[in-house]
Amino acid sequence: MSAPSGSPHPAASSRIPPKLGGAAASGAAAPAGPGPGPHQQNGPAQNQMQVPSGYGLHPQSYTAPSGHYSQGPGKMTSLPLDSQCDDYYSGLYRVPTQSVVTPNTASPQPGAQQMYGSVPPAPHVVGSTLGSFQGAGSSASHLHTSASQPYSSFVNHYNSPAMYSDNSSVAAQGFPSTCGHYALSTVSNAAYPSVSYPSLPAGDPYGQQMFTSQNAPTVRPIKDNSFSGQNTAISHPSPLPPPPSQQYHQQQSLSGYSTFAWSASGLPSTQDNLIQNHTSLATANDPTNPVADTLSCSVMQNVQPPKSSPVVSAVLSGASSTRTPPAASRPVEPLASVARPSELLQQKGVDSSSTTSSASPMPNSYDALEGGSYPDMLSSSASSPAPDPAPAPAPAPAAPQPSKTAKPFGYGYPALQPGYQNAAAPLNSGVPPGSPAYSGFQQYAQYPGMNQLSSSLGGLSLQSSSQPESLRPVNLTQERNILPMTPVWAPVPNLNLDLRKLNCSPDSFRCTLTNIPQTQALLNKAKLPLGLLLHPFRDLTQLPVITSNTIVRCRSCRTYINPFVSFIDQRRWKCNLCYRVNDVPEEFMYNPLTRSYGEPHKRPEVQNSTVEFIASSDYMLRPPQPAVYLFVLDVSHNAVEAGYLTILCQSLLENLDKLPGDSRTRIGFMTFDSTIHFYNLQEGLSQPQMLIVSDIDDVFLPTPDSLLVNLYESKELIKDLLNALPNMFTNTRETHSALGPALQAAFKLMSPTGGRVSVFQTQLPSLGAGLLQSREDPNQRSSTKVVQHLGPATDFYKKLALDCSGQQTAVDLFLLSSQYSDLASLACMSKYSAGCIYYYPSFHYTHNPSQAEKLQKDLKRYLTRKIGFEAVMRIRCTKGLSMHTFHGNFFVRSTDLLSLANINPDAGFAVQLSIEESLTDTSLVCFQTALLYTSSKGERRIRVHTLCLPVVSSLADVYAGADVQASICLLANMAVDRSISSSLSDARDALVNAVVDSLSAYGSTVSNLQHSGLIAPSSLKLFPLYVLALLKQKAFRTGTSTRLDDRVYAMCQIKCQPLVHLMKMIHPNLYRIDRLTDEGAIHVNDRVVPQPPLQKLSAEKLTRDGAFLMDCGSVFYIWIGKSCDSNFIEDVLGYPNFASIPQKMTHLPELDTLSSERARSFITWLRDNRPLNPILHVVKDESPAKTEFFQHLIEDRTEAAFSYYEFLLHVQQQICK
Structure with missing residues (x-):
């Protein structure tokens, strides 16, 4: 309970530290903050939350507290498995048959807290599904109800429907329902030299002036090569008013439907429609050139209107995986007949034109900001329309669609799918039969089609007289020196030279297969995983930064214009993801680099696959908040003995001025043992004041307005506190740790603004909410492959993390402990809030100096590295492909939108893909990731990466393009989920089966060699070695030498490390x-x-x-x-x-x-x-x-593990069975 306003809380006392002195806090304790505003989830129509696999669920009677966030509709459930792989998957990964029912608001679940008022869809039962390796770790796995679930006490966690009120006076996350334009500086980050084109009025940060031929000469002269040679911030002139046809599109876009409904079969192949706009290529996108690594961009996405048919709601929580099924389809209704209830339009948010001006309605959620995906919300064929009002299966496709019935490889084991195949370039050119006639369509002579490029550059086909090196058969049992003497590089996609130069750097965006199979059936035959590895916010030395009034995006799927779109003529461009034909805005006709008009294909957005846009206020729910940092420090006896406070305080003093931020940056400190200590650092005090809250069962903020202070205004007080902290608790005898209540207080303190909470913990929490008991028994560390307690013991930390995520607060955990601290439970606070985890076993300031030095250097990087706030990330892909499982530290807000309260350059992500529709009508597929974030300087930015890969039709080409390192990293993520949801033994067996199945499939379908040894294509020759290395890694190895916290930390690292660092950890x-x-x-x-x-x-x-x-x-x-x-x-x-x-x-x-x-x-x-x-x-x-x-000598026999040669013999034996 909070004290009456203006009177001190009875449980709060003011203590003057010996080193600080000064007057006590006299009556300054403000009433306990009632907590944050209404805990509303960002994003409309999110009905239901579920728990990641293996983590258990809440009791039926559990009442969802405010601030718990449900997943958006449309989350796919697992697809049925084909019988052809039953012998492989059934025994290992089958889970109980489940039914998913979306709740009906007419009869809410008992105990469900009805927070909002809009009505979700009626109940819809989705057919039963079989579990899978990938599904086991997915959000759908919260439905597993077998008795073997270790945490059955958590049944139905987050199953109560979360209702949304359309007339709420508070917008999502407690933001104002409307917000005015927030003036942002267009000056790019100091790290990137900026050049503005053309010169703009001083008071106009967005350059909102009319661009005409008269003011064109005012553009500053720029060298043609300036863009590729350095980072540039490019300011473009304001757009002219859109023509009537464009205005019509703007009006119609609010309904979420395209003005045209094209059929995939009636469109020219993507490759045929690409124009030769690559003559002046930016070398930034060359995989060997670091320039591409620097590209970034922010994305405005608009929520598509809710569909009339119910959609299963599911959640991908944090580090777990989420699977999403395809939506049913029906013909698109004529635009004139579209009727939308007003409340649905309000929920949908804005679906504006390509301009970033704010004339359109203000979006009310981050899903609306970033924009929806296709009108049918999910990846499908180009002609796939919106779902049918009545639940009905999708109509049978005209051509055989094995992907609809065949189980993708790895549904019971790590999802593996067909690999690399190169198909010959299509012989026919132009528009295929049945293509709709474009009004006034004429191929521009200056823009030759991609079929002409293909013929002149050799096309994409691998079907030549000479076999590619990647398909060369290798006898693994005879070749002893498989490992190359130089580092293994990412395979280069089999694209023509122009497209290859334009492609995204593999360090930022990488696919497990550099050639995409045409069908799911082909993917299943290859037995290889299909997925993406992302490092979206990594540090870049050069980055094109674009400031423009117009961010050109597809009106249908909201894809950002990129190097792989095709220009039909100067005034129209075709989206490379959904094939929608869009108008080229007038402003986009002007190229600021060459100061020329009429060459949109030479714009920097079309010459770089990684770019960063400075976003306008349309991409904001509220004005950008300041950078806010809160440090929550364990000061119990165990913590004082470890001595970490000395290192932390010294590091903070050295790097205080280097913390990312601006003049508004705020900072605060809390310490805790059996009580919670706040520090009043308000400007004007002669010294810091400590305020103690001893009532940990009813935590409140004694002086909410003075606990987070401006870094520069209170710098001297902050330095005084940091100098005094290491000695303030030297004589403490308090052994208890009230971590849970301290985190609750931190959540209340950070809720108004969001930011980053850094928690330092040295032992098991032993008091108050979230207390934990030791679960590790060293005597049970046997070699029986049975490892228990990999999941959390309580859902407290996960629920708190979801609350924090909703208030744009990430929690980073530093665990410095010499004893078991149940990292499996504590890690949830970071997994689901997009935080980081640092672990220092056996930490001691003097007894373990190497760990002390590591903490010091890690802190320097941690405190000074780049950071983004209030971020969301969406991944889009060509129609026919879909995403069903995500890996990393985040919260999934909708089917393809990840919520990241914080984003840092060291965070990696992975996503699994499936092929929903045949890709026979296109020769190229593209993937695009868009990261919308607020920089530490208060700028709203969008970083966009686009990857282009060829489509192939032969199994040999699938194998030829397999990226073995990307595959093993994706499998490692899937194995972590499987370990938690099922068992470590199942995960290990699944990894072995991945090798057995892929090499068996290769030998039976591609290789004609009759060898007595184990044959693999050259592209996969390291696959068995890497899998063996993974089996011997701390996360998955058996034996008695691995402590439980060490194993859990290794799993956490696998889930959030970028590929380049994860591979060194594995091999x-x-x-x-x-x-x-x-x-x-x-x-x-x-x-x-x-x-x-x-x-x-x-x-x-x-x-x-x-x-x-x-x-x-x-x-x-x-x-x-x-x-x-x-x-x-x-x-x-x-x-x-x-x-x-x-x-x-x-x-x-x-x-x-x-x-x-x-x-x-x-x-x-x-x-x-x-x-x-x-x-x-x-x-x-x-x-x-x-x-x-x-x-770490992987190839030798180690504790309870094969040597490499023995492992090869084991694999060969399994194949011959």
Whole structure:
């Protein structure tokens, strides 16, 4: 209960710290904040929330508290599995038959809190589904009701319907239902040099002036190559008023329907319609050029109107996976006959024209901001219309559609799907038979069709006389040195040179198959996974930043214009995802780089696959909030003994001025043991004041207005507090930890603005809400593959995280513990709020100096790295493809919209795909991800990445284009979900079956060689090795040596690490460093970096007279052989001989020798741009510390695990069964 306004709360006391002094807080304790405003979910018509697999559900009587967020409609359920794979999947992954029912508001569930007033669709029962590896971890898996579920006490968590009130006075997330235009500076981030085109009036940040031929000469002169050579912020002139036809489109777009309904079969192939607009290509998109890595953009998406047919509502919570089924379809009604209830139009939000001006209605949700997907809400064929009002199965397609009935490979195991195949370019050109006649259509002579490009550049076909290297058969049991001596690079898609240069960098956007199969049946035959790996916000050295009044987007699917659209003529362009023909806005006719008119195909948006737009107020629900940082610190006896406060406070003092933000940046501090301590840092005080709340059962904010203060106005008080904190609790004897109540208080404090909460915890929470008990029994760490307690013990932290996500607050967890702390439960606070998890086992300031140094360096990166707030991310794909499972730390707001309270450059994501419709009518498919976020400077931005891949029809081509590293990372994500939802044993078996099935399918369908060994295509020759490495990784290995928290942390890392870092964690790199030379060295920042060859991970490569460096991602090992050259030991390690090397050595001294310079240069180069600072361990041969080093030698037999050769024999035996 909160105290009356103006009077101190009885449970709050003011304590003056010994180091702080000063007057006590006299009556300053304001009434307890009632918490945030109405807890409304961003996004309309979200009816129901569900729990990720294996996490358990709430009791039937559970009443959904306000602030819990339900998933949007249309979330797919799992697809039925085909009988052809029953022998593989049934035994491992079958789950109970389920029915999904959307609740009817006429008879709400008992205990359901009716927060909102709009009426969701009537109940609709969806057919039963079989579980799958991918489904096990999906949001749909909350329906599993078998008795073996470990957390049955949580039944029906979030199953109560969440109702939305259309007339609520408070908009989503407590925002105002309307907001005026918020003036944003168009100055791009300082990290990116900006150039504005043309010059704009001083008071007009959006450049909202009419562009005419008279003012064209005012544009500043710009070199033609300025765009590709550096980051540019491009300001475009204002658009002219749209022509009447365009205005008509704007009016009709509110209904969510296209003005034309094209048939996929009646459209020219995508490749045939691409124009030759790639003559002046920006090298930024070359996969070998880092320029492409810098591109970014913000997206305005509009919610499509609710469909008349009910849609199953499901949720993908945080790190779990979500599957979405295709929607039923019906013919599109004529626009004139479309009638929409007013409340549906209000929920839908704005579906504006391509301009970013705010003349259209203000959107009321982030789903409306980013825009909906296709009018039918889900990826399907180009002619797929809106769903039928009555529940009915989709009509049978004209052509066979195996994808409708066949189970995708891996539905019981990691979802695997057909791989790489190259089809010959279509022989026919132009418009296929049955294509609707475009009004006034004429192919522009200056824009040749893609069929002409294809014929001149060789097309996409791999069907040539010479077999591609990626299809070369490899006998794995005979070739001992499979691992290449150089790093494995992403395969290059088989596109013509122009498109290849334009494609997105694989470091940002990568597909498991660089050639997409035409049908789901072909994908099933290949037994390979189909999915995307994303690193959308990664640090980029160069980035085209575009400031324009017009962000050109498809009127139907809201795709951003990109290099892979086709221009029919100067005034019309065809979307490469849904094939809708759109008008080219007048402003887009002018190219600010060349200062020319009439060449829209040369605009930077069409020359770069990664771009960033400065968004207008139409992309905001409220004015951009300041950057807000809250630190919640454990100060119990255990925490004080560990000594982390000294490191944290020192790091904050050193980096206080480097925190991302502007003059509005706010900061606050809380500490807790058995009570909660707030700190009043209001400007004007002579010293900080500590306010203590001892009633942890009724947490309140004693002085809500003075706990988060302006960083620059109160900087001296903040420094005083940071200097005093390490010694304030030195003599504490308080051993309890009230983490849960502290988090509840932090949520109340952050709700008005959102921001980032950084939690430092050193033990199991033992008091108040969210208290936990130890669940680990070291005696049960047997080798029986049965690992319990991988899921949370309570849903408290997940529910709190969902509340935080709704209020745009992310929670980052730093766990510094020497004992079991139940990370499986605590991690939920970060998983579902888009936060990060840092784990420091056996942390101690003096006893474990390497961990202390790692924390210090990690904090420097954490405090100073780029950050985005109030972000949403949507992934779009060509019609015929659909997304059904997401992986990462986030909350899924609708079928393809991820809510990210915070986004950081170290966050990676994965998504699984399926082929819903045949892709025979197109030769190319495209994927586009759009990240809409608020920068730390208060700018609303949209970062867009677009990836183009060829479509193939032969199984050989599917295998030829398989990306083995992307595949293994996607499988790792799926295996984590399977471990939590089912068992570790099932996940391990599924990984083995992935190798068995794919190589078996290759041998029986593609390879004609009759070998006694195990045959794989060259593209998959590392697949068995990587799977074996994954089985030996901490997340999935068996045996007695892996602690439960260590295993859970490894799983958390798999779910959120980008591919480049995850691969080092799965398969470390081994180098010999006692013979480094400058041969093949590279030059980085005026220093020479040696490039030693990779060694396979086997003890046979270790020699007693050598020294070897192993890069495991988060840790480095330098193994020194007993007979290592004493000159190397002295020149690099600084000791005269092997015997004098200490047992615990974690640094290389800076010695003035060539060997030392080379070794340090190489290690520094490896360390650069790591999200986590690697610890260095020097390991002497025959020392006890070598055990951990040898566990990473994947190809050797380790604890209860095969050697690589034994694993190959096992796979071969399984194939021959």
